[in-house]
Amino acid sequence: MAVPVLELRNLTKEIPAAGQEPFVIFKNISLTVNEGEFVSIVGPSGCGKTTMLRVINGLLTPSSGQIFIDGKEQKGTDGDLVMGFVFQGASLLPWRTSLKNVLLGLEGKKPPQEAGQIARSHLNLVGLSGFENHYPHQLSGGMQQRVNLARALAVDPRILLMDEPFAALDAQTRTFMQLELLRIWSQAKKTVIFITHMISEAILLSDRVVVFSRRPGRIRSEFAVPLARPRDIDIKSDHRFVELENVVWKQIEEEVKASRESSLI
């Protein structure tokens, strides 16, 4: 039985503009994500993906619509910590070591000893044991994103929100991190919303791929990924993988073209 963890109902975000039509970033998004599901969101740049993730996390308030987690409505940043957020850029605190960065969400919420253990085990999970006392500037880009992931996972969230976590990595590191994420996800068993520009990344990782339209972002289509798990890199040459990649690419291309034309008018 699929148990819904996250439910978005008619979520809309617009920015009021004085004397003009409001600037609509995304509109009427309804989406249900089930327990343990990995859902990717792809869409043209500027279509409101990051903004939507911020709204879900409570960092921004929606203009209308509702967000439910385990059936409980979420309002702003009040309430329990039920979401982990991995930000688009590097968001590690440079004055804290890896371990202390992971501890940030645990301090004061767990007894110090327990918090320390949790943080260490999550650094271990992302493959960084031995780097507990390194500062961010002493870590490579890939390692920094591992710490980010460990920090988001350490608070044991119901859902993990990831905003293009690998965008800044070189191609090789990125592929490697994708496989690492597959491994970590299979161990941590979290529900994930993952934003990316890379269609192959979305397909490789996800159970479901959601395609956004151009701004104002709406859900244009959804695809279940028909590939068995566990997956590895070879799956990219599977014909179903390639077909899905083509279909999604065509849709995004259409959206990008349409948004270019509308901005030319």
Added chain:
Amino acid sequence: MPGQALRRGCLSIAGGLLLWEILTRLLLENELLIPPPTSVLRSLWKLTLSGELNRHLSATLFEFVCGFSTACIVGILLGYLMGRYRWFDDLMDPWIATLYSIPVIAFVPFIIIWFGIGLFSKIIVVFKITAVAIMLNTAAGIKTIDPVWLELSNSLRLSPWETTYKIRLPAALPYIITGMRLGVGRALLGVIVAELMAANAGLGYLLRDASETWDSPKLFVAVVLLAAMGVGSFILIRKGEQKLAPWRETAEW
């Protein structure tokens, strides 16, 4: 190679002193103009034995430490408020601009009239100079914080208090330390000026006393001690910076 740099520095100073000694002994009859290092040392020794040195040095140090530490506390506190709240910044701004633009020398007579010639007036001078530098820098640091860190703090549901001391203040720390570094040099100058004008103890007082009695070796002792204090406080701040902010590459100075 810090060891090598240190060795070269010491060698350079030793060489300079030797040259100074030889030149003054060979060329100058009159010790009044430039005393040779040995006379300066003798004078230092005499002052140490008589306990005079201890009295002056500890007076200046005391004024400096008291003024500096209260300035740190008040400067960081007010600077933080200025950085956080626009209205507070607007209220403080004209006062700080005025205070900042009046040279210390113009201030000292008033401070002495108000607070007397004792230690307290010098503490005020040090405080005034340092607090403003720290305040402005703290405010700048708080204002320029990377918004991603604040989002992170919200996303981890940190309390406002946690956000202050786990995110905002550490983020502003490099700025705060820069303020301290700027403050040290000027505060040292300020305290000496104040002691020169009116005091009954301190290195500035020693300086005036020596110049009034045409005692060049003693004058040099005061100057050397002042230099030592300046260098010492810079080293202390740098060490403190390395301890407080080990993630930063050592700053240039």
